[in-house]
Amino acid sequence: MIGALLRLLLTSIVSVFGLTLLTFFISRQASSPLHFYRSDNVFTQYFEYLGFLFKGDWGKSSLNGSDVLTELLKHFPATFELLIFALFIAIFFGLLLGILAAKHRGGWLDNGLMGATLVGYSMPIFWWGLLLVLFFSLYLGITPVAGRIDYQYYIKPVTRFMLVDTLISNHHYGFAAFFNALNHLILPAITLSWVPMTIMARMTRSSLVNILKFEYIRTARSKGLSQTRIIWVHALRNAMQSLLTISSLQISILITGLIITEYIFAWPGVGNWLLNAVSRQDYPSIQAGILALSSIVIIFNLLLDLVANYLDPKKRRPI
Amino acid sequence: MNYARTNGLSFRLKHWTAKPSWQMFSHNNGAMLGATTLVITILMAIIGPWIAPFDPAQQFSNRSFQPPLWNQGGNFAHFLGTDDLGRDLFSRLLHGARLSLMLSGFIVLVAAGIGVLLGAIAAFLPPFVRNILMRFMDLLLSLPSLLLAIAVVAVIGPGLNNAVYAVILVLIPQFVKLTQSSISQELSKDYAMAARLDGARPIRLLFKHIGPNIVPAIIIQLTFSFSTALLDIAALGFLGLGAQPPIAEWGTMLAESRAYIQYAPWTMALPGLAIFLTILSINLVGDGLRDALDPQINQ
Numbered sequence: 064m065i066g067a068l069l070r071l072l073l074t075s076i077v078s079v080f081g082l083t084l085l086t087f088f089i090s091r092q093a094s095s096p097l098h099f100y101r102s103d104n105v106f107t108q109y110f111e112y113l114g115f116l117f118k119g120d121w122g123k124s125s126l127n128g129s130d131v132l133t134e135l136l137k138h139f140p141a142t143f144e145l146l147i148f149a150l151f152i153a154i155f156f157g158l159l160l161g162i163l164a165a166k167h168r169g170g171w172l173d174n175g176l177m178g179a180t181l182v183g184y185s186m187p188i189f190w191w192g193l194l195l196v197l198f199f200s201l202y203l204g205i206t207p208v209a210g211r212i213d214y215q216y217y218i219k220p221v222t223r224f225m226l227v228d229t230l231i232s233n234h235h236y237g238f239a240a241f242f243n244a245l246n247h248l249i250l251p252a253i254t255l256s257w258v259p260m261t262i263m264a265r266m267t268r269s270s271l272v273n274i275l276k277f278e279y280i281r282t283a284r285s286k287g288l289s290q291t292r293i294i295w296v297h298a299l300r301n302a303m304q305s306l307l308t309i310s311s312l313q314i315s316i317l318i319t320g321l322i323i324t325e326y327i328f329a330w331p332g333v334g335n336w337l338l339n340a341v342s343r344q345d346y347p348s349i350q351a352g353i354l355a356l357s358s359i360v361i362i363f364n365l366l367l368d369l370v371a372n373y374l375d376p377k378k379r380r381p382i
Numbered sequence: 383m384n385y386a387r388t389n390g391l392s393f394r395l396k397h398w399t400a401k402p403s404w405q406m407f408s409h410n411n412g413a414m415l416g417a418t419t420l421v422i423t424i425l426m427a428i429i430g431p432w433i434a435p436f437d438p439a440q441q442f443s444n445r446s447f448q449p450p451l452w453n454q455g456g457n458f459a460h461f462l463g464t465d466d467l468g469r470d471l472f473s474r475l476l477h478g479a480r481l482s483l484m485l486s487g488f489i490v491l492v493a494a495g496i497g498v499l500l501g502a503i504a505a506f507l508p509p510f511v512r513n514i515l516m517r518f519m520d521l522l523l524s525l526p527s528l529l530l531a532i533a534v535v536a537v538i539g540p541g542l543n544n545a546v547y548a549v550i551l552v553l554i555p556q557f558v559k560l561t562q563s564s565i566s567q568e569l570s571k572d573y574a575m576a577a578r579l580d581g582a583r584p585i586r587l588l589f590k591h592i593g594p595n596i597v598p599a600i601i602i603q604l605t606f607s608f609s610t611a612l613l614d615i616a617a618l619g620f621l622g623l624g625a626q627p628p629i630a631e632w633g634t635m636l637a638e639s640r641a642y643i644q645y646a647p648w649t650m651a652l653p654g655l656a657i658f659l660t661i662l663s664i665n666l667v668g669d670g671l672r673d674a675l676d677p678q679i680n681q
Binding site (some may be wrong): 074077078081082085088089092181182184185186187189190193194196197201311315316318319322323326337338340341342344346349353356357360361364 | 412518524525526528533537609613616617622623633636639644654655657661669
């Protein structure tokens, strides 16, 4: 168990080091050097670069000289809020639709849902986002077009999570601001969760359909357990294994979508900040943005592996 | 291969005969629909310059924002409407189809060529070197493709050519990984061992014995990479990092339409629909090919 955990941890650390190689290369593109290196050798400079990263000195933006790490941390909560919200939608509705389809497998509901998810899976989300804006924001007028909150609300940034900040602010409009922020969040979250949700639904359905053929399900049924309990308790736990394996692909898709979604909705997160930096050739910010977004992927993958390790009894035996 | 066939050692060989595969593929309604749409798109892209009513860059300053035929005020001259500069949308879409399909095809072929070569070499490398190489490929694979492409574009600068290089680089690891793992898998089978004992050298082993068995997996990967390439090129164009205006590229057209989506929704709807239908048809074909060529994956 501990050996497996250590190996997982080590793999992630090696991955992060591999990433820093890439970002070191990017940071060297800047016209003025990011840090003042003492050596002339590229190889030793890389280790100095690592030292600077560890000390929290990620360089200064070549646009306005502000500290890159501070800027990154300022933009991170917005990204995290959107990501968590989208992940929740993707997992919840993906599971729900997948279970629904598996329950009625072969029926019209199953066929309809699976056809819809196939169509949804091929949807380019930059088009999907624009379609949602056109329909919900411009045609129906029920959601805002862009941003995190309306300008009439002034919310003091404490945690920089807008949903939290609005609730802990002691303004008289705290609740109104909260719902305004939620309203701003809903369309980007739907856009972002779309593709992962369809994959989740398809995976849930296919693994459940396989699992429901197993003998232990028949046993559970003959014990007189309800269909709901069989699916939610007995089958789903088994299906989790394959769902977790596919989830590492999901997080990668989610980050790709994140950059595009933040761009469409002018969401003040890391993805938008990175794109701005790319278009202005602000290399210190580019290396920070890429390092941050890829680290999210690596950390999520590590967490997923840990959960999978925990869920799989075969992997749980001591070394 | 003869050795394998006469001994009946490789049961996968029988899937790699044209007839049953085609039967399976042609009985798959979704795959046939996708294939038909794709063939029509490709034909349109090929004959595009001859059937396009106007030059994709030609501006009619007095005809900007003409709605498509089915809207009020549409006319036959520009039956899919015009954009903000009065350029004919149908001609631009045709040009975009040509560009997208050609570039994606080029990207996939180059990426597959390099990736398969690297993967084949890696499979015969000593385990230590191979593990380091594969770990690196795993890292690249775990990162979001668009993020990597953005990183590459950030270094070499935006533009259509650079976007193409970026997407090629991003797609290579998939092929390296797939080729290496399938070759390693095949190498451990009895027929490969028999060929080795017969004195076959790595090159002969690869091309005569193992090659035919890994081709289906690579073809399936080609289809899915093709749709990834198309999507990534369009996404980079949309984000302003790929093709630059006035090039008629689907993603760039979509980006240009953003300012007018309320006033002229068709300028946004049509390029997006083109991307969506093409991706959908490629994915349908890919699914069908996977079912037809490699029944084991599906079960």
